[in-house]
Amino acid sequence: MTDTAVDVTVTVQFLARYAELIGTDSTQVTLRAPATVSDVLGAVRSRFPGARRLPDRPLCALNLGQVDLGTEVAEGDELALLPPVAGG
């Protein structure tokens, strides 16, 4: 953490069917701060062709709590993209 550390690196988890669509379980995305969940999604869409099949507004959890797309991400955060749940 220095004065020049203006990038944030976020781990992105693709769960269940989304892992199938994307072709991997997780990836790391580095963005110039400040960045939001929506910015991370944009980076994912540009990196993985399968990501075009994600919904426009997928369910997102940041560090295990549900968030909306405008939430700001921080260094080391874990962002999970969750298909509609189907437990029980």
Place this chain on the structure above:
Amino acid sequence: MTDTAVDVTVTVQFLARYAELIGTDSTQVTLRAPATVSDVLGAVRSRFPGARRLPDRPLCALNLGQVDLGTEVAEGDELALLPPVAGG
């Protein structure tokens, strides 16, 4: 069953606390036909001192089905006097 058989004999069951009040589990009551559940109750009250502690209108089952006090009884019927139920 002859033309002179104008009496009906009913078995009366005293359940749970009522057996304790009356001092016995069951008795037989013979009445001149036609007779009702209420008539059987009257005979019980006059025979057993403990029956004065029965409620005025106890829950009654005739041959396993709930009945009211005006129901007519027939030869061989089983009338059960039931305290308020307390199962579960």
Place this chain on the structure above:
Amino acid sequence: MTSHFLTERPIDVERLIERVVSDARGGVAVFLGTVRNHHAGREVERLEYSAYSPMAEAECARIAAEAERTWGCAVALEHRVGALGIGDVSVAVAAAAPHRDEAFAACRYVIDEMKRRVPVWKREYYTDGTVAWVDPTAPGGVHLSEGTPDAVDF
């Protein structure tokens, strides 16, 4: 059919559930009543359930059939009679349906109707030596038996 719904032996909850589950009925709602350690302000040591057995069996069969017809489900139920200790299961109901709405509704109906209609009675033995017949309609909820302290209502 006698002794189908009333049992003097411990209720086997797993077996009750197995009787209603099927490959097409994925939702199972179960209710268990167990013996509590307090009632009517006294500490319960043990209790005894008695029943007017033939009528209780018939009433349980009617209640189960009503629930099965109303909610298209499968129902199993048992009520224990005889001597029970604290924590013992006194009544168990299982209702299985394709979906949980029906399973919950049927299970709830059965336990409510059982408590209202099945001729079963409970005699409680308290740790202070008193004994009472439980009567939900009586003041205080019980009739204390004669010869026990505070037997004012018997």
Place this chain on the structure above:
Amino acid sequence: MTSHFLTERPIDVERLIERVVSDARGGVAVFLGTVRNHHAGREVERLEYSAYSPMAEAECARIAAEAERTWGCAVALEHRVGALGIGDVSVAVAAAAPHRDEAFAACRYVIDEMKRRVPVWKREYYTDGTVAWVDPTAPGGVHLSEGTPDAVDF
């Protein structure tokens, strides 16, 4: 606390019930979800549940705490993950309270909230060889996997 609510092993319903019953809590409501043999017009052969485990654990803990706080009851719940066959218990909830109103309400709340909030997913394998992700929001309720017949929606 990890692996407290999710389990890869068969759910032990009796043990779940034992965890909530107490001498003062005489009413226990239980819900079991079991694997059905049909879904989305197809015959199910088996299925696999997967979870976003750390979040699922946290969400289950939150739901249980909400129910315990609201109804003054004790709650236990488990969700199975991994491979399941027809009839296997996939989810189990037990809620114990002094009286049945609270037990039923808490049990119902927990299963409803689990189905809404806990990140668990179901992959169904059908007897016709097709495979699908279950998605209650999708037309038909599933996304058929690529390479399987009628895989129009994947």
